[in-house]
Amino acid sequence: MTSDDIARSVPSRSVETYSALSPEQTEAILELLAEAARVDGQQAVSEQGRLQLRHSVSAGDGGGGREGVSHLLLTAGGQLVGYAQLEDTDPVEAPAAELVVHPAHRGLGHGRALGTALLAASGKRLRVWAHGGHSAARHLAQVLGLTLFRELRQMRLPLTGTELSEPVLPEGVTIRTFVPGQDDAAWLAVNAAAFAHHPEQGSLTQRDLDDREGEPWFDPAGFFLAERGGELVGFHWTKVHAEERLGEVYVVGVRPGAQGGGLGKALTAVGLRHLAAQGLPTAMLYVDADNKAAVSVYERLGFTTYETDLMYRTET
Incomplete structure (x- = not known):
């Protein structure tokens, strides 16, 4: 959510909602997101949201799109100036949204218009991400009557000049890399x-x-699986942001029952050493601020908070 929001009348403004998009609409939205990211210094829509956007193109026969995902396009004077995505797939939680206004069209009430449309579409039961936690986003959340309830930290670690610990695996555990098509079901279950x-x-x-x-x-050579007795007990999926020369601890998971033996720490070390071996200068990861145990582990490894994403929600 990135928008200055001084509400002023824009007579030609309209918001249309789509379950599937044309290739032209998708391309225009991606261009808007790219320009906003260039100006803001980070993406306004998450990786999952961008994947859902790119895979939302209509099949031409009424098909396409993803069930539970809606795309809100705000136009002014016939030009696309704002975009929001609403995902209503969680059976318990309120629908989740992300939104962005083109940097050249901020301060005209477009963010408020998108936010109001999201509230209407969700039945006033809404969660909204504010990536980077900018003051304009905090103000818009206040205007929309949303309250802060989640803080997601991006933490970073220099890989150059940092002595990375050797992984010490629990007894009986071996490490190998992910094989697409072969390991999908087992990984999804453990995840x-x-x-x-x-x-x-x-x-x-x-x-x-x-x-x-x-x-x-995607590179399976950086997707590590931990096995004991032929069963998957944990994993560390790394990711490389080639353009930014940035490695990511994409996700580390340990199966319940296999926790507490140092497997998570060992898997983290395996992935970090892999990223360092690629010559990447920095590693990053995301962790919820209220996950004190994980934050402490990463701080002991040398990670420090780089920026923060905030999620706001309606009271109801």
Whole structure:
């Protein structure tokens, strides 16, 4: 959510909602997101949201799009100036949204218009991400009557000049890399178990995995699986942001019952050493601020907070 919001009348403004998009609409939205990211210094829509956007193109026969995902396009004077995505797939949590206004069209009430449309579409039961936690986003959340309830930290670690610890694996555990098509089902099961209470990670499906395997950054050589007795007990999936020369601890998970033996720390070390071996100067990761145990582990490894994403929600 990135928008200055001094509400002024824009007579030609309109917001249209789509479940599937044309290739032209998708391209225009991606261009808007790229320009906003260039100006703001970070993406206004998450990786999951961008994947859902790119895979939302209509099949031409009424098909296309993803069930539970809506795209709100705000135009003014016939030009696309704002975009919001609403995902209503969680059976318990309120629908989640992300929104952005083109940097050249901020301060005209477009963010408020998108936010109001999201509130109407969600039945005033809404969660909204503010990536980077900018003051304009905080102000817009206040105007919309939303309250802060989640803080997601991005932490970073210099890989150059940092002595990375050797991984010490629990007895009987071996490490190998992920094989697409062979390990999908087992990984999805362990991921769901390890992140059963995580609102995004724990709900990944085969389609979500397929989407990520189709991305240019996907590299099974950086996707590490820990096994004991032929059964998957943990994993560390790394990611490389080639353009930014940045490695990511994309996700580390340990199956319930296999925790507490140092496996998570060992898997983290395996992935960090892999990223360092690629010559990447920095590693990053995301962690919920209220996950004190994980934050402490990463701080002991040398990670420090780089920036913060905030999520706001309605009171009801």
